[in-house]
Amino acid sequence: MEYNFSEIESIARNKWTKSQVYKVDTESNKPKYYVLDMFPYPSGAGLHVGHPLGYIFSDIYARYKRMQGFNVLHPMGFDAFGLPAEQYAIQTGQHPAVTTAQNISTYKKQFEKIGFCFDWSREVSTCDPAYYKWTQWIFLQLFNSWYDKPKEKAINISELITLFSQEGNHSTNAACDDKTLLFSASEWNAYSPLEQQEVLMDYRLAYRKESFVNWCPALGTVLANDEIINGVSERGGYPVEKKKMSQWFLRITAYAERLLKGLESLEWTESMKEMQRNWIGKSTGAMVSFSLKNHEDKIEVFTTRVDTIFGVSFLVIAPEHELVSKITTNENRSDIENYIKACASKSDIERQSEKRVSGQFTGAYVIHPFTQKELPVYIADYVLSGYGTGAVMAVPSGDQRDYLFSKKYNLPVLPISDAQQNLDKEADSTKEGKYINSDFINGLGYREATQLVIQKLEATGIGHGKVNFRMRDAGYSRQRYWGEPFPIYYDSNGIIHTIPEEDLPVTLPVVDSYKPTGTGESPIANASEWVERMGSGTRMETDTMPGYAGSSWYFLRYMDPNNKDTLVGSSAQQYWQNVDLYVGGSEHAVGHLLYSRFWHKFLKDIDVLSTEEPFKKMVNQGMIQGRSLLTKDNQIKGLSGGLHIPLSFTSIGDKIYKDNFCRLQKEDNRFENLNADIDVIWELDKDGKAFLSLSPQVEKMSKRYLNVVNPDDVVEQYGADTFRMYEMFLGPIDTAKPWDTNGISGVANFLRKFWRLFYDESGNPKFSEVSASDEELKILHKTIKKISEDLERFGLNTCVSNFMIGVNELSKLASVSKATLTDLIKLIAPFAPHTAEVLWSNLGNESSVVDASFPKFDTKYLIESSFNYPIQVNGKHRGNIEIALDMDESEVRKLVLEDDRIAKFTEGKEPRKFIVVKGRIINVVI
RNA sequence: GCCCGGGUGGUGGAAUGGUAGACACGCAGGACUUAAAAUCCUGUGGCCAUCGCGGCUGUGCGGGUUCGAGUCCCGCCCCGGGUACCA
Structure with missing residues (x-):
């Protein structure tokens, strides 16, 4: 029997399908293990070879865990709501559900070919009403909850309402808007329903408020931040402006502290945790309020360097700060208004790339809380309205931006520490040294000074210590069709009502057009019957939920995918707990992974x-990059290089032959007007054939670079097992690496060689019933040891190497015993499941190799009696000597020093040191 | 700027402080073939060599610790990723 991968694959696949071997049961007395991949968005382009990398990795690991005796949950599903399907619908009029279903079926066919052990009976799809019923349900729970800070827990809103009606909100300590007014029970009870609704919005974990969004008038829609490039829309390049609209938000900031603290317990890479920490952006500092001269209002400032308070020489507030118009004096009013206008017209990018500081004096002054000095108040766009209080106390000697500002507007730079240097050139933010010019903290160090200032601020009521987070609440409204509808409607008085849980899901309406309405409403707003479904005069929420809604909990549904009563049944959840190993790209570090947590x-x-x-x-x-091939300068007359050539037209050695080039000309309009004989400068190979040598470049695998490699083609040509092992062999899982089909023959050869351990050239079985030789057992157990250790540390690339070494060594033996072959099949089964399954059957096994037990190594086969020691003289390798491992050290010393090769270098001198690292190395120091 | 990674042959990459370059690709040579493919064997970091003894040198650069450093420490350079007028 020859190694015929397509035959092998179909035999293995039939066996698996017939026995439903990948179906996972929650009823099990085995320990559980949950291996999860980030589920894909089913795009119309299908998978390229980069996509399966993580899936192959997790598949191998899942199979390995199963063979170790775990009950392994390894599911797959689809993140199926999203913009591309909707855009395709706008262009073609096809319902997104139809195209999405087609794409999903393509993906599943592609998965099938690679031999993944997914339990498809647990498949989920976020656009399936049976699934998004629970996405809507979770939203309702968020809407009906508030966050109790002392208890560090979400609590049902009904408890809060009861509390308000009994004692007002004086004693509640909730995660809510800082500006929430205090009220008594009688005030609360006197509020109108609308007023009560407003107040509760400050507490709910899902709430509605007015906020600025990116509005693109030309496209008639709101855009997400990542749909805007350089201040214009990604599609079409139209200008984008800020527009105030009422939007749903999730109060993720309530969980900021827990999200930060929870990171400590996770086995994630430090860089992933760091990205989340940065995003959460905890900073500890203080609030200080500065009284305005001749005004009742105060300006509140957040600072992380309250110790520098005696260095404050002015205040800067954001142009959007609410007090700006109130405090601006008449003589400064027109300048201020012009400045604000100038800022508003600048895009965020322009604002950030502007290296010079600019600002404008308001004419107002504040009083320094300790020195009572008058300090001028400026507006400047380097202060952001969205962070802290939108106001800063400027300390030119300690902050470079404040320093530049002070130079430009001639404001004093006050030194505050004896360690500050070069203040005539730049700010010095040192925390070293003792304070000077700083009243009651003079002579103190950073820690004591900070503590003392906060103490004083709190004692006088001027300020207090405060923890600030950079993270903002998450916008949850999208003016789109292809997303989860909100289970929310508004009555004629504007009161918000929830759809009863028993009426979920609220399914998407049928619409005539998927185009945005042009008024900032989603296309759903045109489905008037649906909008009024809760009674005339009522209005359904017509926005839909964002992409991350469905993906924030899908991993829970896999545990219990068909439960009609709850999103996950408690017995299933108790058994599966949470994901043990999650495999996916680091690009989701702060989006999906933070929302899910x-x-x-x-x-x-x-x-x-x-x-x-x-x-x-x-x-x-890591990402698998594409290797593109581009033309070089002057190869084509009048072209300075850089044209991508589709890989299918090129040959080994990075060249394109003339006949292929002419074929390409017929398909590709970039080349069709060229005369191949005149306009192209050809080189000639040794057979006189004309070709161009192209320049290779590693870049993202993408349609537009013409460098996409389809896994189907690779599987077709080399087989699924070769494809799987080659993707792992490419390098460590976490690094980016270029796809290069050149190396795949090595893995293909290996699998053929592996097969030849079982069958000779004429296809006759070589299963020998004789017992294994010591040498054979040593090779086997060495290989088992290496593979097991490498699997545990996720080094799947070296696993493949070790298989190659083991098989190369075994191939040199006269025969290999059936017992060893059996262990080899089990060892390779997670990596090359099709080949392993067929060999397993051929050896006479009825069951599936998927459920065989993973081999364990026995150290007794690995014991060596001697070792070929490398001998160093003064740290330099001078030769090797085979020495028995149980030899006495004095004898070893004698043996080594008397060896000619070594004696040459020791020159007969008595060594100062003689180091023997047993089983490793010997170093003679002269 | 700050925070994470990383820099090793022609290429992808190996190496618990212990023989740097495993394994594979590519390349060169050979065997088998009328020939090619496939397969197998040999060689392959660089330099030197009285090319089958051997030697020198070599993991981005400069120092250090150590009997011994790709690996640890200090100071730089470069590349990739993240993030930013964050007060």
């Missing part, structure tokens, strides 16, 4: 879950 914590608070964190351990696969 937030939802998970919330669902724990409301007793749906028993675990605090969703993903215990993470592996981030």
Whole structure:
């Protein structure tokens, strides 16, 4: 029997399908292990060879864990709502559900070919109403919850309403808007329903408020931040402006502290944790309020360097600060207004790239809380309205931006520490040294000074210590069609009502057009019957939820995918707990991974879950890049290089032959007007054939670079097992690496060689019933040891190497015993499941190799009696000597020093030191 | 700027402080073939060599610790990723 991969694959696949071997049961007395991939967005382009990298990795690991005796959950599904399907619908009129279903079926066919062990009976798709019913349900729970800070827990809003009606909100300590007014019980009870609704919005974890969004008038829609490039829309390049609209938000900031603290318990890479920490952006500092001269209002400032308060020489507030118009004096008013206008017309990019500082004096002054000095108040766009209080106390000697500002507007630079240097050139933010010119903190160090200032501020009521987070609440409204509808409607008085849980899901309406309405409303607003479905005069929420809604909890649904009563049944959740190993790209570090952690914590608070964190351990696969081929300068007359040539037209050695070039000319309009004989400067190979040598470049695998490689083609040509092992062999899972088909023959050869351990050239079986030789057992157990250790540390690239070494060594033996072959099949089964399954059957096994037990190594086969020691003289390698491992050290010394090769270098001198590292090395120091 | 990674042959990459370059690709030579493909064997960091003894040198650069450093420490350079007028 020859190694015929396509035959092998179909035999293995049939066996698996017939026995439903990948179906996972929650009823099990085995320990559980949950291996999860980030589920894909099913795009119309299908998979390229970069996509399966993580899936192959997790598949191997899942199979390995199963063979170790775990009950392994390894599911797959689809993140199926999203913009591309909707845009395709706008262009073609096809319903997104139809195209999405087609794409999903393409993906599944591609998956099938690679031999993944997914349990498809647990498949989920976020656009399936049976799934998004629960996405809507979670939203309702968020809407009906508030966050109790002392309890560090989400609590049902009804408790809060009861509390308000009994004692007002004086004693509540909730995660809410800082500006929430205080009220008594009688005030609360006197509020109108609308007023009560307004107040509750400050507490709910899902709430509605007015906010600025990116509005693109030309496209008639709101855009997400990542749809805007350089201040204009990604599609079409139209200008984008800020527009105030009422939007839904999720109060993720309530969980900021828990999200930060939870990172400590996770086995993620330090860089992933660091990205989340940066995003959460905790900074500890203080609030200080500065009284305005001749005004009742105060300007509140947040600072992380309250110790520098005696260095304050002016205040700067954001142009959008609410007090600007109130405090601006008449003689400064027109300048201020002009400045604000100038700022508003600048895009964010322009504002950030502007290296010079600019600002404008308001004419107002504040009083320094300690020195009572008058300080001028400026507006400047380097102060952001969205961070802290939108106002800063400027300390030119300690902050470079304040310093530049002070130079430009001639404001004093006050030294405050004896360690500050070069203040005539730049600011010095040192925390070293003792304070000077600083009243009651003079002579103190940084820590004591900070403490003392905060103490004084708190004692006098001027300020207080404060923790600030950079993270903002997450916008949750999209003016789109292809997303989850909100289970929310408004009555004629503007009161918000929820759709009863038993009426979920609220399914998407049928619409005539998927185009945005042009008024900033989603296309759903045109489905008037649907909009009024809760009674005339009522109006359904017509926005839909964002992409991250469905992806924030999908991993829970896999545990119990068909449960009609709850999003995950408690027995299933108790058994599966959370994800043990999560494999996916690091590009989701702060989006998906942060939202999922937030939802998970919330669902724990409301007793749906028993675990605090969703993903215990993470592996981030690196990107597989494409290797593109481009023309070089002057190869084509009048062209200075840089034209991508499709890989299918090129030959080994990075060249394109003339006949291929002419074929390409017929398909590609970039070349069709060229005369191949005149306009192209050809080189000639040794056979006289004309070609161009192209220049290779490694870049993202993408349609537009014509460098996409389809896994189907690779599987077709080399087989699924070769493809799987080659992707792993390419390099460590977490680094970016270029796809290069050149190396794949090495892995293909290996699998053929592996096969030849079982069958000779004429296809006759070589299963020898004789017992294994010592040498054979040594090779086997050495290989088992290496593979097991490498699997544990996720080094799958070296696993493949070690298979090659083992098989090369075994091939040299006269025969290999059936027992050894059996172990080899089991060892390779996670990597090359098709080949392993067929060999397993051919050896006479009825069961599937998927359920065989992974071999364990026995150290007794690995014991060596001697070792070929490398001998160093003064740290330099001078030769090797085979020495028995149980030899006495004095004898070893004698043996080594008397060796000719070594004696040459020791020159007969007595060594100063003689180092023997047993089983490793010997170093003679002269 | 700040925070993470990383820099090793022609290429992808190996190497618990212990023989640097495993494994593979590519390349060169050979065997088998009328020939090619496939397969197998040999060689392959660089320099020197009285090319089958051997020697020198070599993991971005400069120092250090150590019997011994790709690996640890200090100071730089470069590349990739993240992030930013964040007060």
